[in-house]
Amino acid sequence: MRQGVEWALHSCVNLAWAGGPVPASRLAELYALPAAYLNKQLQSLVRAGLLISVSGPQGGFRLSRSPSTISLLDVVVALEGPEDAFRCTRILRNGPGGDPDLDYRDHCAVSLSMRRAELAWRHELAARSLADIAADVERTNPEAPQRVRDALLPGPS
DSSP states (O other): OOHHHHHHHHHHHHHHHHOSOBOHHHHHHHHTOOHHHHHHHHHHHHHTTSEEEEOSTTOEEEESSOGGGOBHHHHHHHHHOSSOSSOOOOGGGGSTTOOTTSOGGGTOHHHHHHHHHHHHHHHHHHHOBHHHHHHHHHHHOTTHHHHHHHHHSOOOO
């Protein structure tokens, strides 16, 4: 999984706390990330319907809906695509005793094990929302939401 997934997940939790649009450059500053690359990840989340891009001087990105309705899997799929992480290429067809007509994806112990692991991983990601992650952070670090808001949102003029 690319590092953009980690960056996007942290950014989404921060957007949940911010309560308003935040420019990609400000989100990038929080963790010393390259703003252009983070912006690219955030634009992918906009295309997936997870974020909204707001134009204008007070613009930036914000969540498109409640953090409790955006799963970690939603973010991963938006950035990495829906394909399985493990792709069986059926090399057993060419091995000793291999059958070139058999679909080894359904018979290979390696392929079946990897598919079970993939399903468990996806199930866990689908069961956890951005709100769950934010709540976990707040339990151990109750000041985190306010610190993020103070860092991201402009103060009174």
